[in-house]
Amino acid sequence: xxxxxxxxxxxxxxxxxxxxxxxxxxxxxxxxxxxxxxxxxxxxxxxxxxxxxxxxxxxxxxxxxxxxxxxxxxxxxxxxxxxxxxxxxxxxxxxxxxxxxxxxxxxxxxxxxxxxxxxxxxxxxxxxxxxxxxxxxxxxxxxxxxxxxxxxxxxxxxxxxxxxxxxxxxxxxxxxxxxxxxxxxxxxxxxxxxxxxxxxxxxxxxxxxxxxxxxxxxxxxxxxxxxxxxxxxxxxxxxxxxxxxxxxxxxxxxxxxxxxxxxxxxxxxxxxxxxxxxxxxxxxxxxxxxxxxxxxxxxxxxxxxxxxxxxxxxxxxxxxxxxxxxxxxxxxxxxxxxxxxxxxxxxxxxxxxxxxxxxxxxxxxxxxxxxxxxxxxxxxxxxxxxxxxxxxxxxxxxxxxxxxxxxxxxxxxxxxxxx
Numbered sequence: 001x002x003x004x005x006x007x008x009x010x011x012x013x014x015x016x017x018x019x020x021x022x023x024x025x026x027x028x029x030x031x032x033x034x035x036x037x038x039x040x041x042x043x044x045x046x047x048x049x050x051x052x053x054x055x056x057x058x059x060x061x062x063x064x065x066x067x068x069x070x071x072x073x074x075x076x077x078x079x080x081x082x083x084x085x086x087x088x089x090x091x092x093x094x095x096x097x098x099x100x101x102x103x104x105x106x107x108x109x110x111x112x113x114x115x116x117x118x119x120x121x122x123x124x125x126x127x128x129x130x131x132x133x134x135x136x137x138x139x140x141x142x143x144x145x146x147x148x149x150x151x152x153x154x155x156x157x158x159x160x161x162x163x164x165x166x167x168x169x170x171x172x173x174x175x176x177x178x179x180x181x182x183x184x185x186x187x188x189x190x191x192x193x194x195x196x197x198x199x200x201x202x203x204x205x206x207x208x209x210x211x212x213x214x215x216x217x218x219x220x221x222x223x224x225x226x227x228x229x230x231x232x233x234x235x236x237x238x239x240x241x242x243x244x245x246x247x248x249x250x251x252x253x254x255x256x257x258x259x260x261x262x263x264x265x266x267x268x269x270x271x272x273x274x275x276x277x278x279x280x281x282x283x284x285x286x287x288x289x290x291x292x293x294x295x296x297x298x299x300x301x302x303x304x305x306x307x308x309x310x311x312x313x314x315x316x317x318x319x320x321x322x323x324x325x326x327x328x329x330x331x332x333x334x335x336x337x338x339x340x341x342x343x344x345x346x347x348x349x350x351x352x353x354x355x356x357x358x359x360x361x362x363x364x365x366x367x368x369x370x371x372x373x374x375x376x377x378x379x380x381x382x383x384x385x386x387x388x389x390x391x392x393x394x395x396x397x398x399x400x401x402x403x404x405x406x407x408x409x410x411x412x413x414x415x416x417x418x419x
Contacts, residue, residue: 021063025060026056032059033057034058034059036056037055042207043208044208072229072234074230075233075273076273076274079097079099080095080233081095081098082094082232082236082326083238083328084238084277085239085322085329086238086239086262087259087322090111091224091259092111092320092322093231093232094107094108094232095107095108095232095330096108110231114256125209125213132206136199136206138173139196139198139202140199143194144194145171145173147178147188148177149178151174151176154176217261221261221264229266229270234270234274234275235270235276236270236275237277237329237330239285240279240282246259291308292324292331295308295313304320
């Protein structure tokens with residue numbers, strides 16, 4: 001046993017059940033120890049409101065328990081192909097055998113939503129957060145009354161008392177807007193306000209609660225990703241949607257379900273299990289606007305049911321919109337076995353003339369197709385050289401004041417004052 005493990009063993013609380021394998025993994029080999037950082041963080045429960053910690057950086061892969069390694073080996077041996085359709089409130093997953101033969105396995109589908117217990121816990125957490133925010137605002141207003149105006153109700157009360165011949169009531173906490181300049185900026189910066197000790201403690205508790213909620217959401221995403229990969233395999237496909245647009249439109253709902261965090265956890269779990277999470281471009285595939293037969297079925301965001309009308313030449317398929325999109329991602333993008341399918345249309349090759357993409361025929365388009373954002377993501381991370389602290393930094397040209405950024409193919413251009 002190394003000295004690091006002995007020191008960790010003497011630390012109170014470091015030998016709790018389930019933590020000993022972590023200590024052996026990270027601290028049992030001193031040759032992997034890189035550096036120690038002394039940090040401090042806000043903790044309202046600690047005397048002084050600060051908690052000082054020593055962080056040890058270890059040059060080793062992350063710890064995985066025996067149960068986790070066994071689960072990932074079983075998932076990699078499933079030989080299944082799956083598709084994922086993520087939206088604001090749900091995550092739909094559909095998988096099928098890699099051979100597309102019903103005798104090799106059945107089609108599995110799952111829908112991941114917030115349970116009633118999670119919704120109740122989320123509502124309770126939001127209520128507490130609103131209460132803390134209101135308390136912080138009242139404390140700041142009470143300590144800085146000159147920086148805020150009176151509200152309409154307070155002004156109306158003063159007018160009624162003045163009309164009745166009474167003196168105006170003293171206001172200790174003005175409830176109006178903050179005093180600003182003609183340009184709309186506060187007359188005094190917020191960091192110059194006077195805040196009380198209770199305000200600092202409450203703000204520390206509020207920050208700790210937000211960090212705890214974020215960590216809880218991260219752990220939930222990891223558990224969901226582990227369950228999805230264990231049931232559907234590590235080879236999945238998801239539409240490459242811009243989560244930032246979702247937050248601009250449905251910020252409150254996205255913060256509750258965290259679709260981006262779920263997809264990121266799925267990508268990490270697929271990679272750890274020996275598979276991959278591929279991303280299909282929404283502009284070129286439009287999975288939610290197609291049917292399994294290849295026919296385009298246009299739907300609005302409000303319409304959550306897929307129906308390929310047989311009267312209009314469709315196959316008559318009816319089902320949940322998200323599940324159909326996930327099935328398309330699993331069947332079309334993986335069944336053809338082509339990486340190029342991620343940037344092509346979902347229309348089949350036997351579509352009538354006029355509906356097939358011209359880029360499918362190399363004689364029509366002789367220019368090389370430029371890789372899309374989804375193709376660049378699917379290519380994996382670019383190799384980056386790890387910096388060596390013992391090696392001096394390379395001498396790179398720098399841009400200084402009075403000169404433009406230098407180029408390698410032309411000399412540096414100086415900016416002269418012609419006045």
